[in-house]
Amino acid sequence: MKACFMGLGYIGLPTAIIAAKNGIEVNGVDVNPIVVEKTNAGELHIIEPGLGELLKEVVSTGALVATTTPEECDAYFMVVPTPFKGNHQPDTSFVEAATRTVLPLLKEGDLYVIESTSPIGTTEAMADIIYSERPELKGKIYIAYCPERVLPGNVIYELVQNDRVIGGIDEASTEKAIAFYAQFVKGQLHRTNARTAEMCKLTENSSRDVQIAFANELSLICDRAGINVWELIALANKHPRVNILQPGCGVGGHCIAVDPYFITSAYPEESQIIATAREINNYKADWCAEKVENAMLKFELENHRKPVVAMMGIAFKPDIDDLRESPAKYIATKVMQKCNNASILVVEPNVSEHNVFNLTDYNEAYEIADIVVFLTAHTPFKSLEKREDKVILDFCGIFR
Secondary structure, three states: OEEEEEOOOOOHHHHHHHHHHOOOEEEEEOOOHHHHHHHHOOOOOOOOOOHHHHHHHHHHOOOEEEEOOOOOOOEEEEOOOOOEOHHHOEOOHHHHHHHHHHHHHOOOOOEEEEOOOOOOOHHHHHHHHHHHHOHHHOOOOEEEEOOOOOOOOOHHHHHHHOOEEEEEOOHHHHHHHHHHHOOOOOOOEEEEEHHHHHHHHHHHHHHHHHHHHHHHHHHHHHHHHOOOHHHHHHHHOOOOOOOOOOOOOOOOOOOOOOHHHHHHOOOOOOOHHHHHHHHHHHHHHHHHHHHHHHHHHHHHHHHOOOOEEEEEOOOOOOOOOOOOOOHHHHHHHHHHHHOOOOEEEEEOOOOOOOOOOOEOOHHHHHHHOOEEEEOOOOHHHHHOOOOOOOEEEEOOOOOO
């Protein structure tokens, strides 16, 4: 079998590598020629532990070949971004573009799968496009939806071990997709229909968003009440049926910060809790930025000079290089725009350079800063000793 993966990003590339490692001939496709060039050279363009060695192996054996345009295959997987447009409306244009790109290559017996997080009905909509352009294929190819469920930093293990939900537009499509994933997934493969599979992915991430919103709301209340939120949550979690998550400076990434809008935009009257959770998590970032600005103003009034401020971490979660929808990056940007004459050091140990921020080493920034703002709980930050001579705003629990 030969499989085509449309998109070699944080999910597409690892999935393509794992498939190739398990005896599947893989054509990895990306519109970015730099990504294609690096992939064919056996070089990762993302940070993911252990993946680099696997990439070199599958490239050296010819099991994985990257191109900018797809080749004829037996199975096609759409693993492209699904961001949102203005007013938080989901944008499926990348899925549609990828689908139209493989349309001329489709033949009887082929498998077409969407892995991209998508609004309910997207798989059916893509099937309609395929059949309208290639009516001779109706009933002769297999179309399904199968979302990923991986945690950045543990992708190799979770792509293989996690259960998967697979929903076809008909039973034959579901079975065909299950047969493919069974080649490398050791977790259980759960059968359903396409719409339920789409909603399942959105539900998983919306549930997480609501849980995080509860923790973030607690942090706002505790700040007003003069209570250590970290201690409070640790004590509350001693209850055998309570498991409160940890608060942060918001919610980021291409999943939890985005997917709930796919539900709220389509079902605004019904999704009250989901919509409120999004508002709370978005507000938390603005609240953090205001806290930083107030601390800077207070320092200047007391010391008669502007402070040096270290913004520690701009990735959306610890120990990764992914800045998509990052509340930490948003906070750093907002503070810099509001206080343009201040000396602000931006730290991100997982990124070597950035086209907007001049990045500073975390040890150097911590040493010279008057105000230290912990935005992302990267592991290296936890080796720093808390110092009384600095104003520390710890939004992610480094010194909890």
